[in-house]
Amino acid sequence: MDLPRAHGAPVLGARIRVAPEDFDVTEITGFEASGAGEHLLLTIEKRGMNTAFVARLLAEWAGVDERAVGYAGLKDRHAVTRQRFSVQMPGREAPEIATLERDDPATGQALRVLDHARHVRKLPRGALAGNRFVLVLRDVEGDAATIDARLQDIAARGVPNYFGVQRFGRGGGNVDKARRMFDGMRVRRDERALLLSAARSALFNRVLAARVESGRWDRGLAGEVWVLDGSRSVFGPEPWSDALAARLDAFDIHPSAPLWGRGQLRSEGEARALELLALVDGDSLALRAGLEAEGLRQERRATRLRPDGLAWRWLAGDVLELGFGLPPGTYATSVLAELGAVDDAGTT
Numbered sequence: 001m002d003l004p005r006a007h008g009a010p011v012l013g014a015r016i017r018v019a020p021e022d023f024d025v026t027e028i029t030g031f032e033a034s035g036a037g038e039h040l041l042l043t044i045e046k047r048g049m050n051t052a053f054v055a056r057l058l059a060e061w062a063g064v065d066e067r068a069v070g071y072a073g074l075k076d077r078h079a080v081t082r083q084r085f086s087v088q089m090p091g092r093e094a095p096e097i098a099t100l101e102r103d104d105p106a107t108g109q110a111l112r113v114l115d116h117a118r119h120v121r122k123l124p125r126g127a128l129a130g131n132r133f134v135l136v137l138r139d140v141e142g143d144a145a146t147i148d149a150r151l152q153d154i155a156a157r158g159v160p161n162y163f164g165v166q167r168f169g170r171g172g173g174n175v176d177k178a179r180r181m182f183d184g185m186r187v188r189r190d191e192r193a194l195l196l197s198a199a200r201s202a203l204f205n206r207v208l209a210a211r212v213e214s215g216r217w218d219r220g221l222a223g224e225v226w227v228l229d230g231s232r233s234v235f236g237p238e239p240w241s242d243a244l245a246a247r248l249d250a251f252d253i254h255p256s257a258p259l260w261g262r263g264q265l266r267s268e269g270e271a272r273a274l275e276l277l278a279l280v281d282g283d284s285l286a287l288r289a290g291l292e293a294e295g296l297r298q299e300r301r302a303t304r305l306r307p308d309g310l311a312w313r314w315l316a317g318d319v320l321e322l323g324f325g326l327p328p329g330t331y332a333t334s335v336l337a338e339l340g341a342v343d344d345a346g347t348t
Helices: 051-062 144-157 170-182 189-214 242-249 269-278 282-293 332-337
Strands: 012-016 023-029 039-047 069-071 080-088 102-104 109-119 128-141 226-228 253-259 299-302 308-316 319-326 340-344
Touching (some): 051 080, 128 332, 189 282, 319 332
Parallel strands (some): 012 340, 023 080
Antiparallel strands (some): 012 128, 039 080, 039 109, 102 109, 226 253, 253 299, 308 319
């Protein structure tokens, strides 16, 4: 699905991840290691490896089942990333750190341990404050002044908080597989959660696309449900007021759209009407019914995302570097999409 842009027509064409160093991601940690406990908490810098691959390496290195390894979020292979892992090793000393590290010029794979300490519990999914990105766009086509102006608009207004394409699997296949699962196809237990998430995310993107097309992705509708910035807490609907307007302008609150599940939509009036109209086609109705049958409950997600500390510089006439932070569960591709067509060389 081609999602509508909020800031107008594309202003550039470019390539990203020509080299892994062009996509640099650092987890923003949400807590300090306790210093004692049966888990070893490691901060790892990796190149040319995805998170699951490193988890398997850690399990092999520590001589434990892979289920004893925890991580907060998934990171891509074609990138340079820094993230935490935990390994459960009760009553055991860890093997030598040096035996885990590697640097293989032939494959481009590298792994370094930046920090390690004992901790009381396994690292759960989502246990991070966000991610910091440094992205390099190469072969940039477009007027530099126009691109700068678009970036200034993004810094001021934010972007639609779409789920990224990686949420939906190769070619968007996870949504189709979710449909077949709802029709009775058997899937592995660990795959079921992935497919449910893809179906939910697809419906959210359809509602958000409708709000972008109406110009109300970052403005409140009558009957709006609000999300507090940096949290999953919601409130409303409530009558529009100067206080709500001030909080919206300050990015303290954001409009929201549904993450579909059982129960009544919390939104009312104009907001609810838009949400239901965006999901009235046959495919959306089938996905809604499947999610409800699986027992998921109605939740909400912000429709607006503002990159934290967005900064940029031109490294050359056709090379642009971007730096910004994002909260957990949001996507750098949502920022790039508002610039134009960015070809991801890391997927080829």
